[in-house]
Every structure is written in structure tokens, then in C-alpha cells.
Amino acid sequence: MKHSATRQTRRGRGPALRIGRSLAFVLPVVLVLSGTLAVTRVDWSGDPADSMLAASEAASSKTAPRAATRAPHEVLRDRLLTELQEEDPGTALTHLQQAVNERPSLADHCATIARALGRAAVKVYGPKRAQSYSRPVCDTAFASGVLAAHG
Missing domain, CATH: 1.10.10 (Arc Repressor Mutant, subunit A)
Incomplete structure (x- = not known):
């Protein structure tokens, strides 16, 4: 078996590989955390009084009870x-x-x-x-x- 005289280079072993590996680790972590934060902000109890949006609507509805549903x-x-x-x-x-x-x-x-x-x-x-x-x-x-x- 005869080896060639030209030196072969490995592609993908530079900074792109390091960036790719970093993204492969960081991206799922970011997605999981953002999904977890989104899920915690949703009112899963079915009681609108517990949600954060209901609290802000309640503050504005003290002046006009039906103002939230009207233009x-x-x-x-x-x-x-x-x-x-x-x-x-x-x-x-x-x-x-x-x-x-x-x-x-x-x-x-x-x-x-x-x-x-x-x-x-x-x-x-x-x-x-x-x-x-x-x-x-x-x-x-x-x-x-x-x-x-x-x-």
C-alpha cells in the first residue's frame, strides 16, 4: 500500500466545529428554560383570578367593569x-x-x-x-x- 505524498486535511476541525458543539449544548438548554418559563406564566388552574393578566385587568376594571371587552x-x-x-x-x-x-x-x-x-x-x-x-x-x-x- 502506497501512501500519497500530499497531506490530507480534516475538514470541520476549526472554529466552526467548536461553535457547532457549543450551540448543540446551549440551544437545547435555552429552549428548555424558555419553555419552562412560558409554561409557568400560563394559568393552568382554569381560574382567571389567578392569572397575571387577570390581575392587570382587574386593576383597570375597577374604573369601568366592562372596559376590557369594549373598544x-x-x-x-x-x-x-x-x-x-x-x-x-x-x-x-x-x-x-x-x-x-x-x-x-x-x-x-x-x-x-x-x-x-x-x-x-x-x-x-x-x-x-x-x-x-x-x-x-x-x-x-x-x-x-x-x-x-x-x-
Whole structure:
């Protein structure tokens, strides 16, 4: 048997092999630990009061019991309608404008909320007095709500 004069090199015995072996050891450990952490955060008892999410929802639901299941614009509309009845439409319109300024995502619903306030104002104050509270919040949506409820 004759050996060749050229020297053969072994492929894969450099830094790539060391990295591969390190990953082969570390990756399963990381996956097991992350899976264990994910499983411990899930409420397996079936009681929603025990879960971490339920605790954060309970803190926010003290102010509005059904706020967790309703859209923010619906919560705002109901709060402003209550405020309109307890105070006046001017205060409700001011708070509507402030809410839209603070959360621009509510701007899409501003006109419908203002119309609902206009219709409610007619029921509470009558058409003439309700129209006196009209201001340029969400264009003229409040005024169109007053007109729709009156006409």
C-alpha cells in the first residue's frame, strides 16, 4: 500500500466545529428554560383570578367593569354621555377634544361620538339649548347630531 505524498486535511476541525458543539449544548438548554418559563406564566388552574393578566385587568376594571371587552371609543362615548347628563354638553365636548388630542387613534370615531352627544343633548336639554353648546369639535358633528335628533 502506497501512501500519497500530499497531506490530507480534516475538514470541520476549526472554529466552526467548536461553535457547532457549543450551540448543540446551549440551544437545547435555552429552549428548555424558555419553555419552562412560558409554561409557568400560563394559568393552568382554569381560574382567571389567578392569572397575571387577570390581575392587570382587574386593576383597570375597577374604573369601568366592562372596559376590557369594549373598544376605547365605546368606553369614551359612554363616559361622555354620562358626563353630558351629569354636567352639560360643553364639558363633554371639551373632554372629547382632549381625549382626541391625547389619543389620535380616537379621531376616526370623533364625529360619531360628537353626533351621539348631540342627539343626547336634545333629549336632555331640548333642541335650542342643545344647539347653544355647539362648538367646532370634530367639525360640525355635534350640530348634525342635534339636527338629526330634532328633525
